[in-house]
Amino acid sequence: MTAIRAAAETLLDGGVQLDASGRGFVEMIARHADRLSRLTEDLLDLSRLESGEWKPALGPVHLSPFCGAMLELVRQRAADKGIVLGSDVPERLRAQADRRALEQILVNLLDNAVKFTPPGGRVTLLGDGLGPTVMLAVVDTGPGIEPRHQGRIFERFYRADAGRSRELGGTGLGLAIVKHLAQAMGGEAGVESSKNGSRFWVRLPTA
Numbered sequence: 001m002t003a004i005r006a007a008a009e010t011l012l013d014g015g016v017q018l019d020a021s022g023r024g025f026v027e028m029i030a031r032h033a034d035r036l037s038r039l040t041e042d043l044l045d046l047s048r049l050e051s052g053e054w055k056p057a058l059g060p061v062h063l064s065p066f067c068g069a070m071l072e073l074v075r076q077r078a079a080d081k082g083i084v085l086g087s088d089v090p091e092r093l094r095a096q097a098d099r100r101a102l103e104q105i106l107v108n109l110l111d112n113a114v115k116f117t118p119p120g121g122r123v124t125l126l127g128d129g130l131g132p133t134v135m136l137a138v139v140d141t142g143p144g145i146e147p148r149h150q151g152r153i154f155e156r157f158y159r160a161d162a163g164r165s166r167e168l169g170g171t172g173l174g175l176a177i178v179k180h181l182a183q184a185m186g187g188e189a190g191v192e193s194s195k196n197g198s199r200f201w202v203r204l205p206t207a
């Protein structure tokens, strides 16, 4: 996939004369190579998770600075779209988690929230301690998910709006990976949603 992408880029970056329609086709090749490589990576992640080949390396994670760093990763994309990012993660919260897995979970949820929320909306990362567990939630003011889809969006390849998801570059595997990662760390993941927006949450053991 990398080789296809590199070849397409070489064609686009000069060297070879392309007319408008030739250029259009090479751009199409580059776009689809990107999509295929995202899909391949997500599929590999899922199969490692499901086969038990991957085991989380659990340790205490101080959530407030960790969540701050995750927000930085989507800050530019949110700003470009005119979305306000916010967070409220109490200083005292610590989860027993695998840092890379937790990063993948939060980046997926924040990415989706920014992707599906229209310009002018708001995306907020919230933390809460609930007895022996901690809860992290990504709340958005997007279109929400209809009740009939809510039970299914954590399934692989399931999309509430397939056309729109594909257009936004989605593989339909992100939430399946989120759920598996949360469960592998002894936690769980879920969603509540209405037409005013969605709240995706993950619950993990307290450290």
Ligand code: ADP
Binding pocket: 112, 113, 114, 116, 117, 140, 142, 143, 144, 145, 153, 158, 159, 160, 161, 165, 166, 169, 170, 171, 172, 173, 174, 175, 176, 198
């Ligand atoms: P992808 O985003 O690649 O399509 P995901 O597994 O991450 O796949 O999400 C599955 C589906 O859940 C999406 O296609 C979309 O229909 C829905 N979804 C996920 N996050 C949100 C959100 N924040 N707001 C509205 N719909 C969402």
